[in-house]
Amino acid sequence: MARGLKPAQMRTYFALTEAVSLLQHAVQEQLQAEGGLSYVQFEVLAKLVDAERPLTMTELADGVVYSRSGLTHQAGLLENAGLIVRKVSTDDKRATVVDITKAGRVRVAKVLPGHIAVVRTLLYGALSEPDVLVLGDLMARVRDHMRNRPPRSATPRKRARNAD
Amino acid sequence: MARGLKPAQMRTYFALTEAVSLLQHAVQEQLQAEGGLSYVQFEVLAKLVDAERPLTMTELADGVVYSRSGLTHQAGLLENAGLIVRKVSTDDKRATVVDITKAGRVRVAKVLPGHIAVVRTLLYGALSEPDVLVLGDLMARVRDHMRNRPPRSATPRKRARNAD
DNA sequence: TATTGTTATACTCTATAACTATA
DNA sequence: TATAGTTATAGAGTATAACAATA
Numbered sequence: 001m002a003r004g005l006k007p008a009q010m011r012t013y014f015a016l017t018e019a020v021s022l023l024q025h026a027v028q029e030q031l032q033a034e035g036g037l038s039y040v041q042f043e044v045l046a047k048l049v050d051a052e053r054p055l056t057m058t059e060l061a062d063g064v065v066y067s068r069s070g071l072t073h074q075a076g077l078l079e080n081a082g083l084i085v086r087k088v089s090t091d092d093k094r095a096t097v098v099d100i101t102k103a104g105r106v107r108v109a110k111v112l113p114g115h116i117a118v119v120r121t122l123l124y125g126a127l128s129e130p131d132v133l134v135l136g137d138l139m140a141r142v143r144d145h146m147r148n149r150p151p152r153s154a155t156p157r158k159r160a161r162n163a164d
Numbered sequence: 165m166a167r168g169l170k171p172a173q174m175r176t177y178f179a180l181t182e183a184v185s186l187l188q189h190a191v192q193e194q195l196q197a198e199g200g201l202s203y204v205q206f207e208v209l210a211k212l213v214d215a216e217r218p219l220t221m222t223e224l225a226d227g228v229v230y231s232r233s234g235l236t237h238q239a240g241l242l243e244n245a246g247l248i249v250r251k252v253s254t255d256d257k258r259a260t261v262v263d264i265t266k267a268g269r270v271r272v273a274k275v276l277p278g279h280i281a282v283v284r285t286l287l288y289g290a291l292s293e294p295d296v297l298v299l300g301d302l303m304a305r306v307r308d309h310m311r312n313r314p315p316r317s318a319t320p321r322k323r324a325r326n327a328d
Numbered sequence: 329t330a331t332t333g334t335t336a337t338a339c340t341c342t343a344t345a346a347c348t349a350t351a
Numbered sequence: 352t353a354t355a356g357t358t359a360t361a362g363a364g365t366a367t368a369a370c371a372a373t374a
Contacts, residue, residue, distance in 0.1 A: 005288075006296075008293075009296055011304070012299050015306075016184065016299065017184075020181075022310040022311070023310065025230065038340080056355080065342085066342080066343085067343050068357085069343065069345095069356090070342050071356090072358080073340095073341080074341085076357095089355095092350075093350055094350045094351070094354065094356070095350090095355055096355075096356060116168055119169065122306075122309070126305045126306050126309035127305070127306065129172075132170075132173055134302065135299070136172060138291065138298070139179035140183075141290045142179075142183040142286075142287060143179050143183035145289050146183060146186040146187065146190075146286050220333095221334095231367085232334085233336095233365080233367080233368095237334095240334095256331095257332095257374085258333070258374070259333080260332075
């Protein structure tokens, strides 16, 4: 259990992290340049578009961000920009229901083609169609495996200060 | 050129980004908890260990961080923590040569097993050995494709303000 | 003039803890 | 008591621009 990674595993890990880092950087730059959106903000809007119904903050937080206050902050920015609206839920008055506005949909529509272009060019420019299927299968399995495993279990220790 | 992504491409993209996001989050938490290191700081130290010689700031910046000032800041933190040393290069007096200290090596050794454990558990827990080879091959091709393509070319526009 | 690196500064993101309100 | 969400606050990361020194 304390043994290392095999050379092939090391190479794969480094290739994966570097490739994804480059991709994320390009994607973030595109979203910022063409829509003034951070990636998280885009995710929130995309999630609302995809859901085709208003979502609660808790539903939105699922998978998007790792703290409630972080989502509250981002939602505040998006609301100030007129891209979403928040109101108290009628079902459960503790809950906040978030809906995307017309302007929000316009913004997503404005940004999406460029976003897709970046992904297609950078990620899929080097892959054949069968490659895409294989990669999708592999990463779906990895993703499902991680989802089913509370991240904390691997790192149960207290948090330390940075680099000291 | 303005067409979208095929369903298989969409699924692959989402699986890839979510899986890597979960992995990165777990990795960052482990590095912070067990070594008080951010991922970038770990990368810098790992790069110095791997190089087996002092590196200039420019060499270090290559692939690690996206601005020189960002690296200067991180190097300052690592130097304050006693994990690296900086001095003026004798070859080119404009250059700064960065070397890892004994304490730096100790820190890497302290953190590495846990880091590897997280990667092995989360990333490779769902993959067979052949899978790892296939994934490594795919991502190496994607990475090389991105490296050879200046990221700016896909997003030539000016930067906008956030979400407004 | 171009390049290496630092500094000053500002902005964004994220997280923790305390708090309100409802279930 | 537990849950949904917000607020206040603080810390960390990153970037731009101006700058100094060297090539």
